Amino acid sequence: MIRKNQIIFIVILSLLFSVFIPLSINQKVTAASNFTNDPRDISWDAITTTTFSGVTNITTFVGPDNAHEIVLNSIKNAQDTFYLEVYTLSSQSLVDELILAKGRGVDVVVQLSDDRVNSYEDDYTERAAIQLDAAGIDVYWTSSSFTFTHAKFWIVDTQETYVYSGNWAPSSIPESPAARTNREMGLLFNDASIAAYYEGVFTDDGLISTPYSTIVNPGDLQSPETSGTYEHPFSPSTFVGYAEVTPIFSPDNSYDLLSSLIQSATTSIDLELQYMKFDCDVLDDVIDAALRGVSVRVLIPEPGVANENVTEVLINNGAQVKFFKGLGHNHNKYVSVDGETVQVSSINWSNNSFENNREAGAVVKSANVATYFKTVFDYDWANAETPVGFAAPVALVSPLVGGIATSSFNFQASFAINTYTSGQLFIDGSSVHTWTDPDGIEGFIVDTSTYSDGIHNVKVIGTPTVGDPIEVTSKINIINEADWKLLITEIRYDADDEPEGEFVELYNAFDFNIYLENWELTDSEGAYNMPEGAQIDADDILIFAYDKTIYLSEMTALGVTAPAADYNLGDIQLANTGDDVSLKDPADVTKDAVAWGSGSVSGVTTWSGAATGADETLQREPADEDTNNCNTDFIVDTPNPGVVYVYTSPTNTGFTSYAFVLPIIGIIGLALLILRRKR
Structure with a gap:
């Protein structure tokens, strides 16, 4: 028997003289179980980066859903050769199938890692080696020149190549697809050229491997995974x-x-x-x-x-x-x-x-x-979990994204994790302030009255002592107008289907847009957090429906032409006998609230009028005024989502999409009730 150090010496000599010996990276070795001693018969350049391009037959598979089916069939379908190189082998069903393949004349060769991380991996891998060797299968321990042979690939009949992320273990290749075991992914290439490449690597590794020798007192194989509750939604797919x-x-x-x-x-x-x-x-x-x-x-x-x-x-x-x-x-x-x-x-x-x-x-x-x-x-x-509790290195702390800055406002930024030589605050692309050696929370007072009301872009840049500058951007609102005019204007709390038919309407009576990311609608028990990018334009309407489809179908049944809902209501479910709805900004400040029946909100007089029926809603009229008294601010009427009425003087009726004008007499002289429709 040629010892491993002799083989390595031959390898070195062959490399010295390889310039004179033409070799093919796809050269086929016909009997991997008898690894050749002649360097001229092997492919020393098997691992050169090579791309196989063209029409290819590829099968994709995953564990636990279908890996056992794919792996088991790869053994069952082998006719001539089956070459496996894997870190650990502990599945009895796969060991048994390899033995059956050997029994029907397939040349089965298995290379297992010379070393493993844990003693229990040693135990079951050594037990598998004993069983395979007893059946006449050639078993090798891979070279200790690798810290671990952690590969998981096998070649069948010099035609099919399998690469996989998992070991040949019940945890990676469970017998039951419902077993809640490892997530794994695998590929099968049905291509002779690709197979020859991987077979060349397998053979090269075999040349420096050590044949199996008797092991004393090995452990047992692992118990099979034969049941579970995983829904296993994925099947193998073949693409040509x-x-x-x-x-x-x-x-x-x-x-x-x-x-x-x-x-x-x-x-x-x-x-x-x-x-x-x-x-x-x-x-x-x-x-x-x-x-x-x-x-x-x-x-x-x-x-x-x-x-x-x-x-x-x-x-x-x-x-x-x-x-x-x-x-x-x-x-x-x-x-x-x-x-x-x-x-x-x-x-x-x-x-x-x-x-x-x-x-x-x-x-x-x-x-x-x-x-x-x-x-x-x-x-x-x-199905994964979002991490919590991780600090960003640079962040705008106040105002938060979607928050409101007003008057002389303290813009605050956080500088953490690193040390910084400078920090910069920008509003709408213009530098506002530079902090020197910022550390932790830093602030700067900005006179927001010098900016127009509406949405503005804020950027904070932290320049660390080492590394590239770290930049964060946020959209915030600057609002200095005295009267608050983003209001809840219609609520349907008594629907035919409850809560599916319920909806809430917002109207922005300001003449500027408002950024709503991180804003919240809540009824104290449930909430809806407005998503990234949410905003409401000036003089426009947003509709929040528990179920967008049922909301529309119920409006149609009432003969109401309603626009599609913009957002849902999250887990808000409105009680008919009494409840409340509040609109809160990212700083958790209540900007508007409505209550009815037994519902209550601090600072707001609850609606005490008749309860609405399934064909009625609470509607703010006029839509741009708020006295914090729901009996004054609201009426009960037929649902009219997407439409509001506001008061204006006769000389201020330039809104081009109004459908009609109604005169109202006796309210501070002469005023007009103007219809606003959702755009």
């Missing part, structure tokens, strides 16, 4: 079309390929990873992408110390981060860029994975493949 497939391996080309992929992003990056560490240089590429405006979403497990710190850095630099929930563990190593290129592999985001381990996977440019995995990612993202 143009694709670009680039094999990726650590330590050979993984950093270069992933770094280049991240740097190429122009619109989006999605990452679903087991973990991220500060020593992983690709993390810097992700941060750079977020800072240049690429939308970055990172999905990682509930953090340990390393993840928690990385999470804060990612959030502070503009990436979105969520913590994986719903399944047992996020064991994935998934990257997607610009919705068209994905990476599926065994590569965790640590320096060790990129530089010291044997890892394997593939980078695939294919819109179909990318769409399949994005659907899985979006599902996991929707």
Whole structure:
């Protein structure tokens, strides 16, 4: 038997003389179970970065939904050869199927990691090795020149290549698709050229591996995962079309390929990873992408110390981060860029994975493949948990986004995490103030009367001692007009279908727009928080309906022509016998409130008139006046969403969309009641 150090010596000699020996990176080795000793018969350049482009047959699959089906069938369908390189092997069903394949004449070769992180991984992997060896299967321990052989790939009949993020374990390949085990992703390439490439790598690794020898007192294999409550919504999908497939391996080309992929992003990056560490240089590429405006979403497990710190850095630099929930563990190593290129592999985001381990996977440019995995990612993202309690390095503290600045207002910014040489405050692109060596909360009084009322853009820039300036922007409102004129103007609390038919109407009687992000409608029990970008234009109306479809159908049934609702009501459910609705700004200041029946709001007189029926609503008239007495401010009438009436003088009726004018006599001389309609 040729010993490992002898093989390494042969490898060195072959490299010295390789200039004289023509070799093919796709050269087929016909009997991997008898790894050749002759360097001329192997492909020393198997891991050169190569892209296979053209019409390709690719199958996408995920765990736990369908991985066992795919993996089991890959063994059952093998006719000639089955070559597996994997970190751990602990699934009895898969071990049994490998033994059956050997029994029907398939050349089965298994390479297992020479070292593993935990003793229990040693126990069950060694037990699997004993069973395979007893069945006549060639088993090898991979070279200790790798810290770990963490790869998970296999080649069938020199035609099919599988790359996967999970080990051959019940947690990664459960027998039941309903088992709440690991989230994993995998790819199957049905292509002889691609298979020859991966087989070349498998053979190269085999040349420096060690044949199995007897193990004393191994442990047991893991118990199967045969049941669960996971809905397993995903099936395998096969796509035949143009694709670009680039094999990726650590330590050979993984950093270069992933770094280049991240740097190429122009619109989006999605990452679903087991973990991220500060020593992983690709993390810097992700941060750079977020800072240049690429939308970055990172999905990682509930953090340990390393993840928690990385999470804060990612959030502070503009990436979105969520913590994986719903399944047992996020064991994935998934990257997607610009919705068209994905990476599926065994590569965790640590320096060790990129530089010291044997890892394997593939980078695939294919819109179909990318769409399949994005659907899985979006599902996991929707079920994930948003982190709380992480401080932004630079932030506008007051006013908050959507907040109100008035009179001489103290604009406050926070400078945290780093040390800073300067901080700057801008309003509408003009520099207002510069702080020197800002630390913590810094403020500056701004005379807002020098600005027009309405929406303004505020920017804060912090320049750290080390690194690029950090910039945050916000939209805020400057309002110095004495009378408040953004008011609740109509409420339907008694609907045919309750609460689905309920709605609330707002009217902006100001002659300027108001930014409403972070504003809230609430009835004390429930609330609706207005989303990013929400605003109401001058002299316009917004409608909030519990169910937008039922709201419209009920208005139609009443013979009312109603506009579509702009937003919903969140979990607000209005009580017929008494309730209240308040409009609050981001500083939690109540700007308007309405109460009826048994409802009450401090400083507001509750409506004590007759309760409305299903064909009536409370309506503010006129819509631009508020006395804080609902008996004075409101009437009961047929629902009329999207239409309000305001008083004006006869000489001030220039609103071009009014349908008609009604004279009202006896209110401070002569006034006109003007109809305003939602635009």
